[in-house]
Each structure stands twice: as structure tokens, then as C-alpha cells.
Amino acid sequence: FLVLGAIKVTIGKYRGVEWYSLTHSVVTGVGALMAVYLDVTSSQLLTGIAEPLRSCQCQGPLTSLHRMVPAITMGYAVIDLLEG
Numbered sequence: 111f112l113v114l115g116a117i118k119v120t121i122g123k124y125r126g127v128e129w130y131s132l133t134h135s136v137v138t139g140v141g142a143l144m145a146v147y148l149d150v151t152s153s154q155l156l157t158g159i160a161e162p163l164r165s166c167q168c169q170g171p172l173t174s175l176h177r178m179v180p181a182i183t184m185g186y187a188v189i190d191l192l193e194g
Contacts, residue, residue: 117129118130141175148176149161152172
């Protein structure tokens with residue numbers, strides 16, 4: 111949050127690009143990609159149950175990353191709606 115705020119204050123919109131929006135999108139995109147990669151490659155190693163069976167059994171998030179990325183993207187979506 112502080113990093114995005116600093117980018118917004120110091121750079122803001124430069125050459126037609128909202129740099130804080132771009133930074134946030136890249137970070138959350140990479141986080142989501144890492145979460146999917148962990149689901150595919152490591153879910154059975156970490157929990158003993160492969161995906162999608164784990165999700166069908168309504169077990170919790172695989173890692174903290176799986177818990178944080180949706181909350182971060184939802185929070186930013188609300189800010190996007192407020193800014194118009």
C-alpha cells in the first residue's frame with residue numbers, strides 16, 4: 111500500500127500511463143500466476159491431496175498467497191470503482 115501510494119504521489123500519470131495502476135496489476139498478476147503454478151505443481155506435495163479434489167472438499171487456501179491475492183485484487187477493484 112505504501113509503495114503504491116509513493117508511486118502515485120511521485121510519478122502519478124506520466125506519458126499517459128497510470129504507473130501505480132500498472133505496478134499493482136503486474137504484482138497481482140504475478141502473484142496469481144504463482145498461486146496457479148503452486149496449485150498445479152505442489153498441492154499434493156504440500157497437503158497430500160491433489161487439486162481439484164482439494165477444492166471440491168472445501169478445504170482452505172493452499173498457502174498465504176492464495177489467501178492474500180484475491181483480497182488485494184478485490185480491494186483495488188473497489189478503489190477503481192470509486193475513482194471512476
